[in-house]
Amino acid sequence: MSDYQFDVAIVGSGPFACFTALLLAEQNMSVGLITPEHSQPLDSFLNSLSACWPTLNDPPTRADVAHGHDVALYLNDFCTQGVHFFKNKFLPLINDSNNWIESKCLRIGLKDFEKEELLVAEKLGFSLIKTPEDGVYLDSTNSILCKDKKIFQDNFIQTLEKNKVQIIQSSAIGLKETQSKCFIDLNNKNKIECEVVVLANGLDIAKLIQRFEKYLIPMSDCLYEYESNRGSDTPPMRPLSFRASNGHICGTFIQNNKNLFLRISGPRFLLPGAGAGINLTQTKIEDKTFKSIEKFHKEIIFPIFAKELGFSSSEEFLNKFEFKITTKKILADCYPCDELPLLGEFGKLGKVLGNTGWLATGFPAGAWAAKIICDLILNEKSSHLLPRLRPRRLQSAFIKKHEDL
């Protein structure tokens, strides 16, 4: 006997899970959202830069080589669609629009080969506009930046609850699919019975679907947040977001009255093991690693902020604001399947759906993937899905049941 019965159970509670839950609940589906014990939905969002990037994080030239030009353009556009959908659908729905701010979004090549890569990406039509500065390009769509991540999380959880999404605090440890139903075992010994499972557990997907192990490449990264409360004696400055060094470094700047916030992820390549293929979250990181990251910020990243924010030198910028570190963390997410956001069925019988597009595509892709997954669950097809990514065996008993009601 099951402890819970839902139309759809979603494993995980990151952005993709929460977007999907809300869209399904809006369609009167009963939805269970499974978040690990002692965690809240969108905790993973708090551990990010919280920028909605309008295009692929890594240079789109990479996807071009891996998947061909059409697919690479589709993937790049996937993120842009996601930003629009996030802004126009989710932010009004959760009443959080005032908590986000648009910013120009720069791509910066630091080394010659990175500049070359950006030049090729521009030529291939990847929505980049050359600026007069050497190696600096502007994305043709703005990014949007979250001012207060906790407010976003609170508003989202309230809306999930208002829409009767049931939040269950326990990890999924087992998954079974039969012709008619799916069953999930939870760590607290409870059982869930549902028509469809959506896997949204990111890096941990292989713990439930073993064959994913070989596709997953964990990536570790560092998150730094710097804050200054010395902004009151300066005219308001425009927000800024940039991605540099082929996506190894991301930075955002926001001014909120007298408080200034710089959020930086990277550089990944200074982490032990070059940051690729290793999950460092359980590893003790030596102080000297943090020191070298902070030195890199000072010498390479702060000058970018200073220049783009109109200061004559990095010293002037740093002396004026005396930024203090408020967050310093090593985190991991995943680099699956060579950047391809696989949308489709993962189980044997077509009742387990999911999305893997975690690292390189970020939240906006999660928003757009949620829209597509909902289309698939409700209609078995989505006009926004590249045929190559379409599930082959998605079962329709669930849809019929709803039609009969």
Ligand SMILES: Cc1cc2nc3c(=O)[nH]c(=O)nc-3n(C[C@H](O)[C@H](O)[C@H](O)COP(=O)(O)OP(=O)(O)OC[C@H]3O[C@@H](n4cnc5c(N)ncnc54)[C@H](O)[C@@H]3O)c2cc1C
């Ligand atoms: C330092 C850093 C900064 C980043 N900054 C940005 C940014 O500014 N913009 C951007 O777009 N992207 C950013 N990203 C990438 C972004 O975090 C990911 O792309 C995004 O979180 C993926 O969302 P998701 O919902 O697919 O998965 P996740 O956010 O990874 O969520 C998966 C969830 O599943 C849960 N889970 C795992 N196993 C189970 C289980 N068995 N049962 C129940 N729950 C389970 C996990 O606890 C987790 O909450 C950043 C990443 C890092 C590391």
